Amino acid sequence: MSPTSRDHISDPFKCSALLNKGHWLDPSPRWASPTSFKNWQPPGCMLREYKRKDIQACFQSKRLVFVGDSTTRQVFWAVAQKLDREKADAGIADMLRVRDHRHMDLEFYAEGVMLQFVWDAWLNGTRLGEELKDFTAVGRKESVEDAKKGLKQSAGLILLGAPGLWYARHGEENYHKDFRDAIDAVIPYMDHSLNPSSPRSAFASREYSPNLLLLAPVQVPWYQDLSPSREETITPEKVDQMNDYLQQVSANSKADILWSYSLMTWNQPGAYEESGLHVVSNVAHRKADVLLNSRCNSDASMKHYPFDGTCCNNYVQAGFAQDVIIFVGMILLPALFLLRRKQPRRFSRLLPSIEVTGALSVFTLVLCYCFYADRTQIFEKAHRQFRSQEFVYGVAAVAVLSLLSIRKNDQTNIAIKEGSSTDPGSLAREQTEEWKGWMQAIILIYHYTHGSQHLWIYMIVRLLIASYLFMTGFGHTNYFLRKDDYSLGRVASVLLRLNLLSCLLPYTMRTDYVFYYFAPLVSFWFVIIYITLRIGRGLNSNIYFLIAKILLSMGLTTAFTMIPGILESLAFVLLKSCNISWDVTEWRFRVFLDMYIVYVGMIMAILFDYTRKLRAGRTPATYLEIIIQFTNRYQGLWRTGLTIVAAILLPLFWKINSVHTKKEDYNFWNPYLSFISVLSFMVLRNSHRLLRTYHSTLFAWLGRCSLETYVLQYHIWLAGDAKGLLGLGLFDPKIEMVVLTVLFLWVSWGVSGATQMLTSWIVDGGTEARGSRNGPGSPVELRLPYRRENDEEREEGKAKGTWRAQKGDGYQSLPLRLGVIGLGLWIANVTYR
Template sequence: MQRPTIPMPSSSNRETNVVERIFQALLAVVVFGVVYRYCWQDISDPYKCGALLNKGQWLDPGPRWSSRTPFQNWQPPGCIMHEYKKEDIQECFGKRRIVFIGDSTTRQVFWAVAKKMDQARAEGEITEMLDMDEKHHDLDFTSAGVTVQFIWDPFLNSTGLKRELKDFRPDSQLHSNEADESAGLILLGAPGLWYARHGQQNLQKDFRDSIETVIPFMDHAIQGNTRLPAARPFPFREYSPNFLLLAPVQVPWYESLSPSRAETMTPEKIDQMNDYLQQVSAHSSADVIWSYTLMTHVGRSQYEESGIHVVDNVAHRKADVLLNLRCNADAASKGYPFDRTCCSNYKQPGTAQWVILLGGMLILPTLPFLRRQHLLRLNRFLPSPSVLSALVVSGLVVSYCFYADRTQIFEKEQKQFRQREVIVAYLEVAVAGLLSIRECKSLKTNYKTAPKVKDHGFLTRDQSDEWKGWMQLVLLIYHYTHGSNILWIYQIVRLLVASYLFMTGFGHTLYFLRREDYSLRRVATVLVRLNLLSCMLPYMMRTDVVFYYFAPLVSFWFLVIYCTLKIGHTRNSNLHYLFGKIVLSALLTTAFTMIPGILELGSFFLRLTCAISWNVGEIRFRIFLDMYIVYIGMFFAALHYRATRLHSGAATPKRLIDHILKLINTYHRAFKTLTIIASLALLPGFWALTRRSPDKEDYNWWQPFISFIPILSFITLRNSHRLLRNYHSTIFASLGRYSLEICILQYHIWLAGDSTGILRLGLWSRWTETAILTPVFLWVSWRMADATQVLTSWIVDGDRAPTQSLSRGDFAASKESPPILPNVRDGESTPSKDLRFEPGDSRMGRLVGWVIRTARSDLRYRLGLILTVLWLGNVSYS
């Protein structure tokens, strides 16, 4: 008797299991890290107010990082600090006053706020003040209804100070009748420098007396003080209360002091005064902004020549710390992007978010277990195990996005461009891509070469996946390192986005010309695949579809391609007719996008009927940037398809363009040589041309008309030799197959604050945490791509959906056809055989069974049901 053979797992399966376990271990490290930090380290400062008040570091410390403008990026630990502008200040304070009381170091912060309101007028008044030698006077500055006042009081003993403290009400936001008397924000500058410079033997006692005069007005914990809130400083409220804050004594740069100042302003005096302030703040709830001291701790370059006053950038960041402490409490109510996470709390989950969280993290994960245990009578209503697993993955991924980017569980950090880090990252990516170069598996014999010589062909699937993969990595590094501020990097990235859209036009056009499949099933497959994730996230993340701009942008262009080729598709073999349709489509799309009022009318209609509010300006900007590259891809695909048919004998030349293509095929070597020479000449010429653009706005105007030059040149060079066509980078190709999920999920689980910052664990160095979070992010994207493929097939094909994963063939943007299932009419499928009614079924059970059976059997009904659910979600969510 022959022994049964035990099937052994293949090497590829073993490798996949090992990789899966590594990713799961990294995810466990992430979960443990955030739980440890959140439950132990952050319990005393959940809203990052203490971090903003007491800590921080420069991300651009000095000229060696940014020779032109250092000290612009101050980073409190674990949160994103917002740079306040005129509109933000006006929105925060309304008609309220901002009062600064102290010496010239406090006056610098006053002028920094005034410059944020109106820089030109503020600089003019500074010049006038210096010319008139009125430095020791009170100052008023009013702009946009907000009044900023400075009271000259270097010893904190003036009548102006007493008046402000008498009228100050921390909770006057709640009592409108006191709003005109109390200032919205008061910053007191500790009088240490003047006591050190002009004080006598009792200067330390005089300093303590002046501080003790104001502490009762700052101490939230004083018993029986009915004017002050009993809560600790900076409690989360829907709106911020009025704040009274104290700046520590400015530590001078002693080596730059004049001889007379250096004799009196000694380190011993300044240190004793700040030590006393530390004792006061430790034994009361008075709030001292110790981060001001850390801002000047690095070295000489933060100071002006006097050694006392700081440079303008440092003064502006002092003002931003102050404004973030006062104005960020209700930042979450302003909508996305959530880029003000210092001294701020996120909004509590709404109904839609709680439904997704409970469903994604509790209900869906338990259904597979209950199904296996046969504990549910509703098993017959559940989808197949693979679809149910895909639903579980989708729910967990969306919930992960919420907890990463809509809570304080993960830390957030501001971006900072460092050219060295960008170059190192790109070199690492290039080395990884080169080391993973392998021969393509699915080779075919070329008709022009010997039978033994194999050629993969022109712009095949492996090559396009590789292209998408390395472009996606370039985009990730661009976003992570804040390369958008560098013009030449921005220009390259804009070309990469145009390349994606070129492939969209090329791939879909080639598919339609080859398959002539203009069915509802094809349209639904592409649109569901592209938009499934970007339609789920807005309900959870309080964003909108336009925020994930790439998916709706590609969807728009797919519909343009479909309508262009669908109309009169029986004559698409006539290139003159086809090119005429493409040109007409380009003219209509340009008119639709650029004529004022058309997009606005569509947006008004969507807002009125579907409660959808989109940024029309953003839509117009995104479409215009790559207005014509999709049509270049369509032209290219039509020429390539026609040339292939002519050469294979499947078509005969009828028109002039056919004869030209036939001639090119006959003398293909000479034509290839000319195109390679032209490409090698055009690429440096294009680069020299774009370097003449002075800014982004100028380049954006040229982008739609010139982006095809480097793209076609790259395609020509990439396919110029058989070896280049037959080999590809497997790492880049693997990433390219789920680049859509990478593009969308990066906003929330790799970047932070809706891509305005980066995500951190808050436990190790930035690069250590990047090495942990990046593989987790890519793994989650890969699993989400698998799930999206399965769910797309389930939605489109109903019960006929295949049970295996479809991530190896992203047919949404491929030239190949999705799985063809015979003997089924468009829009229909075979009803489920396991959904039967039992005698004990109630009317509700029969109704549910009928709805599920109908949804499973008709694609049009499924799409209508999905659109109805989205409409109800929009209406209820708004």
């Protein structure tokens, strides 16, 4: 058994890991900078950066008490700054201005939370004794009523700073004995074997007070920077001797000592201030976070997602909804699938087909996998740390793999022909799938490496999302204009395909629908496209009428989204009627970022449709159609000209955007300018027949399950609701990354096929599963990892008339099926949440 495996078994909740181990993920400079010492990584868990609201929710009416010298006072001020930085900075300035105040007790009250610092450099004062006596009373329930009755409550958290520096500097020859006596006096209050009423951890017993008493080790100074007087008395031998005693005490008792504090400064000259004794602000804040995580993470697990504080956290126990999903996904459906497969004739009347039963099994098993991966301590979690070379290497690796997978397009699936039977035309199905695939690959690498911290990578990803929405507008519009299919079946197929996973995951993971924002976003735009083209569909042959509808839709959608009060009213109705909590600010931000690129895609689809019709021999009826026919006649010349323009605009667009230094500035202009980059790439990608004829099969495969990879990455590739990285804790992290990536992609592919099967089953009402659409307007074959029913069963069912309902019957009952599904979701949402 590997050491990491043993640690996982002996410390499943990572409390010991939080207190005793860890390392810096960000670079360790010789001299501190504002960006250094920010990312502290305990082994196997994620340290949450606590903020004002988190501290308020954790402590409420309880106090935080810090006892010790100036090194402990630094942690006191770090917590104070988290509550109210301006007020804390003013308090620090006042303390430094009056020298006598440096050795005095301090109080800081902000946002309903009381912080108290007790100056006790020797750790033997009477105030400390009083606090420790109160701490022994935590075995009984404490409440606000106790305070009303005059009963003093124990502090919610007590941090004791080991007094080694003062004993080393001002102690006599027997300094070590005096130090031991001071420590021996407080250990009985910390030793859980001697004091059973003292809870072992913050979640040891929810019925009793989870108050916590912790001891910080002797701060090891950076000896080279100490003043001559301090250097003479504070020696490595003295400090090491006192910390060695603390290690002995810790080994012989169950006292909690924050050894991670020593590791934060070990061999880190940049972690110290000029005095060589105190740490820089970032290190003090991480010390405060370790302290708060050890006390509050179990309480935080009861609150809202994201569950990104996984150290010393036992998570929320599975509720009724999770229990049902786990039972159905891991026991019931797999059992039914095996029965259906082994005895197909006996159960053909009672159960769906093998394909459907298998799809249900795969779908629910993946929901269970998400739960166990990101809502339990089975998997390890780690922070992300951006390193530019990792992002570049990741992109280069997938680029090489894609080049090795380049193949010729399947000519039987050409969506648009342009003058030649061998020319697949622009935006053929293989090309759009490849486009989605390589964009999704970059987005995944962007999330995994935490590239959002850098503006130039963020700008690239924003253009990729705009490209995806452009294809959404193009694909759906192209389908509606060519097929004239505005049926309920079409709408249900698209919305079910997009939302099955995103609607069921919130019940499994205690998140909400908008959290997986991309599925809601593309669903929103599909509805807008449908309504725009459905109204007055009889006049869609008039290109001017179509353009007018698009412009009107653009104005109404902008008003609906951006005018204050409209979305807020809708969110209020959803909250009261369906118990749906909708973050209106976040939704408005997401929609505005790509407000107009969908309409650009719609306009391009209209032009493509009219080009196709004119090539089919239709006589031009408008000036615009005459212009389109003229460009068709000289398409080679036009293609060359557009290629030159695009080759100029693409780098020029990037150069113009490079002037932005803040995300806010770029986000403001992105909705109005992103189409330049998107159209330029489209022109360049289709500038030559050779480029239109070949595609990367690897990227095309990824593009066919891009929606699933985007949603599932939150829980089975990333961790802590996409705030960190998932790990196994068994092998080298790089090996684990490869294993989990392969598993993640395989699961995403399986869910994609299962979702298509279930969509067809729901919409068709049990008729034979047909090829569905993985991209807007792009027919594809089903890709399912299950075998089809045998021919004998099929023929027998057809002979008896029980082989699935006819297509017409299935569609007639579609409103009823959708109504039942909607009613079930409404009941689950109202009762579960």
